[in-house]
Amino acid sequence: MSTPASVDSKQLKEIFLKYASVEVENDWFMTSQDFIRSYLLMFSHENFNEETVDILANSVSLTEDGLISFAEFQSFETVLNLPDSLYHLAFQLFDVSCNGKIEFDEVRKIFSKTSCHQRIPFNWECEFVKFHFGKNLNKTLTYHEFTQFLEDLQYEHTTQAFHTLDKKEEGTISLVSFKQIMETIRPHMLTEFVQEKLIAVMTEAGQSEVSFAHFKAFNHLLKNMELVKKIYLSITKQNPTTPVSKDDFMLGAQRVSHITPLEVDLLFRLSDLRGGKGRIDMDIIDYITPHDEGTMPYHIAEQQKPIDGRSTTLALMENSYRFGLGVIAGGVGATAVYPIDLVKTRLQNQRSTGSYVGELMYRNSFDCFFKVIRHEGVTGLYRGLVPQLIGVGPEKAIKLTMNDFMRDQLRNDGTVPLWGEMLAGGIAGASQVVFTNPLEIVKIRLQVAGEITTGQRISAITVIKELGIGGLYKGARACFLRDIPFSALYFPAYSHAKQMLASEDGHVSAGAVLLAGTLAGAPAASLTTPADVIKTRLQVKSREGQTVYKGLFDCVKKVYAEEGFAAFWKGAPARVCRSSPQFGVTLLTYELLQRWFDLDFGGSKPIGSQHRPKNVQIYDLPPVSPDHIGGYRLGAASFAGIERRFGLALPKFSPCPTPVPSPPPCTPSAPPKSPSSTD
Numbered sequence: 001m002s003t004p005a006s007v008d009s010k011q012l013k014e015i016f017l018k019y020a021s022v023e024v025e026n027d028w029f030m031t032s033q034d035f036i037r038s039y040l041l042m043f044s045h046e047n048f049n050e051e052t053v054d055i056l057a058n059s060v061s062l063t064e065d066g067l068i069s070f071a072e073f074q075s076f077e078t079v080l081n082l083p084d085s086l087y088h089l090a091f092q093l094f095d096v097s098c099n100g101k102i103e104f105d106e107v108r109k110i111f112s113k114t115s116c117h118q119r120i121p122f123n124w125e126c127e128f129v130k131f132h133f134g135k136n137l138n139k140t141l142t143y144h145e146f147t148q149f150l151e152d153l154q155y156e157h158t159t160q161a162f163h164t165l166d167k168k169e170e171g172t173i174s175l176v177s178f179k180q181i182m183e184t185i186r187p188h189m190l191t192e193f194v195q196e197k198l199i200a201v202m203t204e205a206g207q208s209e210v211s212f213a214h215f216k217a218f219n220h221l222l223k224n225m226e227l228v229k230k231i232y233l234s235i236t237k238q239n240p241t242t243p244v245s246k247d248d249f250m251l252g253a254q255r256v257s258h259i260t261p262l263e264v265d266l267l268f269r270l271s272d273l274r275g276g277k278g279r280i281d282m283d284i285i286d287y288i289t290p291h292d293e294g295t296m297p298y299h300i301a302e303q304q305k306p307i308d309g310r311s312t313t314l315a316l317m318e319n320s321y322r323f324g325l326g327v328i329a330g331g332v333g334a335t336a337v338y339p340i341d342l343v344k345t346r347l348q349n350q351r352s353t354g355s356y357v358g359e360l361m362y363r364n365s366f367d368c369f370f371k372v373i374r375h376e377g378v379t380g381l382y383r384g385l386v387p388q389l390i391g392v393g394p395e396k397a398i399k400l401t402m403n404d405f406m407r408d409q410l411r412n413d414g415t416v417p418l419w420g421e422m423l424a425g426g427i428a429g430a431s432q433v434v435f436t437n438p439l440e441i442v443k444i445r446l447q448v449a450g451e452i453t454t455g456q457r458i459s460a461i462t463v464i465k466e467l468g469i470g471g472l473y474k475g476a477r478a479c480f481l482r483d484i485p486f487s488a489l490y491f492p493a494y495s496h497a498k499q500m501l502a503s504e505d506g507h508v509s510a511g512a513v514l515l516a517g518t519l520a521g522a523p524a525a526s527l528t529t530p531a532d533v534i535k536t537r538l539q540v541k542s543r544e545g546q547t548v549y550k551g552l553f554d555c556v557k558k559v560y561a562e563e564g565f566a567a568f569w570k571g572a573p574a575r576v577c578r579s580s581p582q583f584g585v586t587l588l589t590y591e592l593l594q595r596w597f598d599l600d601f602g603g604s605k606p607i608g609s610q611h612r613p614k615n616v617q618i619y620d621l622p623p624v625s626p627d628h629i630g631g632y633r634l635g636a637a638s639f640a641g642i643e644r645r646f647g648l649a650l651p652k653f654s655p656c657p658t659p660v661p662s663p664p665p666c667t668p669s670a671p672p673k674s675p676s677s678t679d
Contacts (some may be wrong), residue, residue: 005631029067032057052650059092082630101140104133155417172209188644221263225289330396339381344574384446391439403428421492430486438472482531493520518585521580530568605607
């Protein structure tokens with residue numbers, strides 16, 4: 001994985017000065033609130049906890065005054081770009097003295113303020129702490145030592161929590177206590193489904209109270225769910241939909257010593273709660289697997305940076321692979337709707353004037369369809385299919401491949417802007433004309449040949465010989481006029497339709513892909529019908545008595561003069577009925593082939609091809625400010641990441657002030673007695 005390109009220092013300085021509010025000796029600085037609240041847009045509520053804001057900002061500032069200079073601001077942007085940015089951020093958070101080492105008092109001071117410690121206090125006098133900081137607690141931890149300490153700290157905390165809540169000291173805790181520990185100390189390991197089933201899974205396992213063995217096994221299972229995936233895929237030979245029984249999984253897990261029979265038992269009990277009925281598949285595994293999107297920003301970083309860092313060879317292999325799949329998908333789509341295409345072509349070529357003797361006239365699409373069957377048989381509906389298949393494979397392949405390629409180049413911050421989607425589609429449409437024009441002129445002449453019932457049958461070879469190489473590109477300008485706007489409209493509409501039809505976890509089913517492809521084709525096909533009519537008239541061989549067209553503009557003028565404006569929309573319904581399902585079937589085949597083969601070349605995957613976690617948090621979304629550039633695109637997500645990943649959830653709100661009791665109402669006191677009155 002390549003490192004994202006460095007941010008322009010001048011641009012970063014302009015952003016820094018925009019938020020800096022303190023000037024000291026002609027230098028500007030950010031305060032804690034400038035950085036956390038104004039710039040990163042965290043803690044936007046009024047009753048925010050000022051101490052927490054200061055603690056978080058101190059991970060950026062290297063001085064005791066808490067002010068952030070531009071050098072520190074720029075350095076922190078670099079830290080956020082590191083592959084282990086969460087650990088670096090946590091290290092700087094605990095390094096209060098800014099000496100590059102972590103002291104015990106610093107750890108206790110910060111960790112004791114976290115919500116999980118306040119709910120379930122940590123015993124700092126345990127042997128675990130002495131192992132890391134020494135008997136006298138005066139040893140300091142380097143960065144690498146601290147990362148291991150931080151990882152082990154959670155396991156020590158869960159073990160201590162179990163011991164604390166084991167009131168009877170019998171090695172068991174209540175189901176409610178088990179749920180409390182998992183939700184307090186290990187929330188990042190819980191998907192929405194697992195969190196809902198915490199008590200149910202232990203009940204299914206026969207645990208009225210949770211034993212220490214079940215407690216450890218459950219935590220170990222969640223930690224090793226990626227290993228579970230590998231075992232599953234090795235058993236199914238990479239097929240994510242094949243159900244696997246408990247015995248088959250246990251057999252496959254024998255080669256992996258980390259998965260115990262108890263962990264496998266808990267895995268399948270969770271599966272049964274998801275409707276697995278004694279079997280498990282990848283969909284169920286995804287519902288159990290802790291997803292990094294809720295805790296780690298690395299996947300967001302992958303989505304936000306452009307596809308780069310791959311070798312040219314790997315990129316060429318991916319495009320060749322996509323091209324091959326496009327050839328297959330194009331052939332399937334063309335065959336599925338070819339009869340509709342034939343009807344569309346004959347209707348568009350039908351003239352209102354100068355009908356040729358023996359030429360069949362059609363009242364509408366259905367009349368054309370049935371007359372073809374009556375006079376030419378069912379095979380007449382597939383006249384010209386063979387040359388169509390020979391050409392449509394490369395045609396659709398280059399279109400799909402070029403669209404994917406251009407989208408990869410135009411992707412910014414993980415998404416392609418609308419103008420980029422239209423540009424990619426337009427370029428894809430233009431690139432296909434080199435195949436489309438020769439293919440369609442041969443196809444069209446074969447399709448309309450059957451209209452002359454007394455005429456001699458012609459073949460594709462006859463048409464090619466008659467036209468020659470130059471003649472195969474007759475009407476190419478009209479072809480450009482049709483294909484560029486069609487693709488510029490179609491591909492963005494298809495992409496957005498897929499996203500709208502995606503399920504809660506981001507996956508788009510096969511039926512939804514087909515529907516999205518079909519719906520997106522309707523506006524694109526209908527709006528480009530005039531260009532398609534012009535192209536058809538130019539490419540069809542004129543017969544005796546029919547108008548001859550000298551070129552694109554000549555065709556437009558003559559069609560309008562002789563047949564009126566409505567002639568440009570001839571065959572529009574048939575074109576929509578042909579193009580919409582054709583592209584639906586083509587895109588469905590193309591995407592399903594990519595999912596089935598699932599070859600990874602380091603590029604982008606089709607939208608909706610994978611399941612995403614349902615519980616993506618608000619801080620996992622793209623930045624909400626255009627000033628979040630470079631590593632700062634993940635600034636708020638990184639702070640949220642250390643909160644969930646390491647249990648460092650600091651209080652967000654200020655504690656409500658304790659109301660001061662009102663003094664009792666004053667009562668008049670008796671006047672002091674004079675000394676004489678005592679006599």
